[in-house]
Amino acid sequence: MAILSDFEENQERNPPAKNPVEESKAADKELVKDHEEEKATKLTPNKGNGVDMENYSWGQNTQEVTVHVPVPQGTASRFVLCEIKKGYLKVGLRGQPPIVEGELFKPVKVGESYWTLEDKRTITVLLSKCDGVDWWKSLLKGGPEIDTHKVELEPSKLSDLDWETRAAVEKMMFDQRQKQLGLPTSDEIQKEEMLKKFMSQNPQMDFSKMQMP
Secondary structure, eight states: OOOOOHHHHHHHHSOOOOOHHHHHHHHHHHHHHHHHHHHHTSBOOOTTSSEEOSSOEEEEOSSEEEEEEEOOTTOOGGGEEEEEETTEEEEEETTSOOSEEEEBSSOEEEEEEEEEEETTTEEEEEEEESSTTOOOSOSBTTSOOBOGGGOOOOHHHHTTSOHHHHHHHHHHHHHHHHHHTTOOOHHHHHHHHHHHHHHHHOTTSOOTTOOOO
């Protein structure tokens, strides 16, 4: 039977307290690792800020999603099957398996969404986003996702937006760039400035143990 020294016995009964700073650093490293792994699985957006699939493609701006579905040359509109619901899309030709079908990544405005048949060879579906300031990661839930940090909005398009939407889009784009560079977002910057102001107004308080957000 092994005889423990007084020091070893004391260590077993009273294990050293964990360093909260080291634990926090370890947790941050784990979050960064998870974030990097998640980014590695995401696709680089195509020129339309979407994805080119094997039998269709989709793109987007902040307010609309456009889906292009090639069909045999000479297809008549009466053979097109397109079903648009708030959270569901189905596109194809009658009597054949759907080319696109599934639950949409986010809801759309059905009354402002529609489809057209271009040159009798491409079904084009325009979906109006309910949330007009957000980027979709994928067309359908469970589908290939893009890295939304890499989407691009033509500067000329910003002038077409109303003031409130433009401000929201610019804030979103700024936050995306900040995250990509590992810098604080606009909300985090605002919180930090508010805390600094509070500290300057209350010099009598002890902030030595307070961590900045």
